[in-house]
Amino acid sequence: MSINIEQAIIHEISQDSQGQLSCRLRPQPLLNSNAVESMLEELHQTYTGKAGKGFGFFGTHGEDGEANPAFSNALNEYRSGELGFVEFSSAASKLLQEELAKYDFSQGGFLLMSCYTSMTSDYLFVALLNAKPSMTVLDDMELSQNNHLDLTNVQLAARIDLTEWQADKESRKYISFVRGRAGRKVADFFLDFMGCVEGVNTKAQNKTLMHAVEDFVASSELTKDERQQCRDKVFDYCSERADEGADIEVKDLADELADSGMDSFYDFACGGTYELDEEFPADKASLRTLKKFSGTGGGVTLSFDGGHLGERVIYDPISDTLLIKGVPANLKDQLDRRLKGE
Template sequence: MSINVEQAIIHSITQNSEGQLSCRLRPQPLLNSDAVEAMLEELHQTYTTKAGKGFGHFGTHGEDGETNPKFEQSLTAYRNGELGFVEFSGLAGKLLQEELSKYDFSQGGFLLLSCYTHMTSDYLYVSLLNAKSSMTVLDDMELTQNTHLDLKDVQLAARIDLTEWQADSDSLKYISFIRGRAGRKVADFFLDFMGCVEGVNTKAQNKELMNAVEDFVSSSELTKDERQQCREKVFDYCTERCDVGADIEIKDLADELADSGMESFYDFARGGNYELEDEFPGDKPTLRQLKKFSGTGGGVTLSFDGAHLGERVMYDPISDTIMIKGVPANLKDQLDRRLKGGQ
């Protein structure tokens, strides 16, 4: 086990035939059984490696400049020993029910809260899980339908780094959250019930890092191969940090490059007009642009490794054309077939 589960509980939020929501509270924590530990280990791993997460903090926002402070106040009381875990989780369940009642699209779900330790940090994981039906074959070969929690497709989840929050309350990224497929607006209620606002624009920070790296290799006396090696070194470092849920640290990254003979990246990044934090979360989809070029538009999708630019792939910005030498075999086969057909 990579995590140590301290407390976990599940509450149910359901909708009746009239569309009214109610919260059924569990009166005691879940037992620290093998099933509970296995579930939370799976959720932790899935969440840690989830790409495109947002980051925020307890704070103020909106036209009135205020968020709902009740969740933060309850969490503070729990951490100070003034509330038990069950009482805190029950207050959280009621807050989520109240927030959900403002919208028409929700049918409820199962609210999971868990405090656990990973490495040297304490975390609070908060998630609204859905249930799925499945079919099971019994010993007598009869079919029966049962319901299980959907752990593979979690779309509403947040994790609070309790250690960072209590050590540095001015941090803007101690809360992370999953950005739902349907867009930020649908997930707003989940952040609102916790009083969370977005603090660090992860994509913007990662794009700024890529700009700094490109400017760095362009201004250096590196060969073409060395420049590509630098980009790959940055990509490898950043993705490794993403995989373990750690922040990208500019000083640490600069030391990694220095070990490969590429000095002074830290001074370059800090001395330029780059709006880079010293530490920020990585964003894999953005970082992939260090190694690949890709784009879609007008019915055309194109993607290729950055190392091919100037060799197999020639780009002419004046004529707005790209020439590819060595067409991939499967694409060439499709093109040849179409040409033979008279196209």
């Protein structure tokens, strides 16, 4: 187990035939059985590995669109011992029910809340899970239909770093949340019920870092291979931080580069030219630009390793053309077949 579970509970928010939502509240926490431990371990690993998460904080009343402080107030009371975990989670369920009632697209779901420790941080995990039917073969070989929680397709989930929240009142990234496939607006109600305000534009920070790295190697006296080594070093460091669920620390990254003989990156990146925070979460999609060039448009999709630029792939900006030497075998086979057919 990579996590130590303190408390966990599930409440149900359901909709009746008239479209009215109601809460079915569990009166006691879940027992820390093997099933609960396995479920939360799977959710923790899945959530930590999810790319493209957003980051925010508890907004105060009147800030950024009248953020509702009810959830954070109840969480404060739980952490201070004024509320028990069951009472806190029940209050959260009712807040979510009230928020869901404002929309006509929701049918409810199962609200899972769990406090646990991972590494040196305490977390509160909050997720609205759906149930989907499945078939089971019984001992007598009869089929039985059951509902089970869909843990592989979690779209409404957030995790609060309780340690960071209480240690750094100025932090704007102690809440992480899953961005919906259709963008954040689909999940707005889930953030609103917690009073969460987006605080860090992770993609923008990562793209700014990538620009700083490219400008840094372009202004240096490094060879072509040394420049690619610098990019690889940045990619490896940032990817490792992403896998660990830890922030990119620009000073730490600069020290890594300095160990490889590439000095002064910290002064270069944080000297005022770039609007770069000292630390921010990693975004794997943005990091890929250090390794690959890719693009899609006008019915053409291209992707190639960055190390091939100037060698197997020649770019001429004046004529707006790419020359590819050594066409991939499977693509060459398709092209040859098409030419023979014509």
